[in-house]
Amino acid sequence: MTTTSTTTPAPVLDTAYFRRWLAETDRLVRRDSARLTELDAVIGDGDHGANLVRGFGAVGAAVAEARPETPGELLTLAGSTLTNTVGGASGPLFGTALRRTGKVLGATAVPTGAELADALGAGLKSVQKLGGAEVGDATLVDALAPGIAALSDAAGAGRPLREALDEACRAARAGADGTAALQARKGRASYLGERSVGHQDAGANSVALLMEALRTAVDATEVPAGAEPGPVAESVAEAVAQPVAEAVAASDPGTEPARGTRTGRVGVVLVSHSAKVAASVAELSGALLGSVDPAPLAVAGGTPDGGIGTSADLILAAAREVDEGHGVAVLCDMGSAVLTLKSLLAESPSPLPADTRIVDAPFLEGAMAITLTAAIGGDLDSVLAAAEDARQYRKR
DSSP states (O other): OOOOOOOOOOOOOSHHHHHHHHHHHHHHHHHTHHHHHHHHHHHSOSOHHHHHHHHHHHHHHHHHHHOOSSHHHHHHHHHHHHHHHOOSTHHHHHHHHHHHHHHHHTTOSSOOHHHHHHHHHHHHHHHHHHHOOOTTSSSTHHHHHHHHHHHHHHHHTTOOHHHHHHHHHHHHHHHHHHGGGSOOOSSGGGGGGGGGTTOOOHHHHHHHHHHHHHHHHHHOSSOOGGGSSOHHHHHHHHHHHHHHHHHHHHHOTTSOOOOOSOOSSOEEEEEESOHHHHHHHHHHHHHHTTTSOOOOEEEEESOTTSOSSOOHHHHHHHHHHHOSSSOEEEEESSHHHHHHHHHHHHSSSOSSOTTEEEEOSOHHHHHHHHHHHHHTTOOHHHHHHHHHHHHHOOOO
């Protein structure tokens, strides 16, 4: 009598597995987008679910087009796509995590569970460096850190990958649920102080979904039908393809940036979540210069598809447009725009022009101060000092 073995084969963490992970994440994000938005609406901007749907839809389209060959290449592409297409803080944060994870995996064709945990741990460190959050601040770190720790501990102890990922899922979910008992100390929720207690963090819940997808992808034999690039991915791809391509071309370090008449002055970039706001502030700044010749000025407003948010590609294109070798001062309107800029500055090497600096000032007052100081020939330190003066200006 013969018997048939029912032993489940050991999972292989190849490129196909990571494609399934991203596709399953897309499916789960779309499934739970209303809940994520509801959580974010109470203590945040109320756009978290919609932003992630747009972001992971764009990831699916980008992966389908580029067909990366290694897990590292795949995750690096996914991270860059999220940073470029998600118009809130989740874009640079999730994008940085995936991009750094991909960089650490490098050319490894089939990483082990322990290597995956180490790479994810590097992604966590990059997120913490970018956003400044620690465990206990009621952010996505409260789910990401324990999830990765559980995976690392289990994989390091030689436990089967499925069991290690089960532990990671449980730890991430417990961390996300636990944010309700914490007072938010980072992000928009921190503005509420003690009133943030009692509400779960939307980003932490998204991390729990990522960990759930990481486990589900182990046993999936093909991309889940509901997660294949559909109307969401196709509409995103169509909407962002041309403007992103143009921005990438302008920001490619291997190409000569387009320049107007060289003025020998500091370049200024105004970054707003709204294209109309950025253009209006730039117009007002120019009008107040009077007869003074303006310094190089460019705006990076909204997302490439005309939505509300920030885009790394548009920031890169604007910075390269105004760079004349004397430094570039970049003024952002809100936190997620700053995070996007910081994520670009943190890359090694940074794709931004040399001496690109963040301006710390209110958006309108700061724009007036830095455009005027740059226009009259002030160096980069003088431009930043003018912004500092604007930041300290009191109105009562």
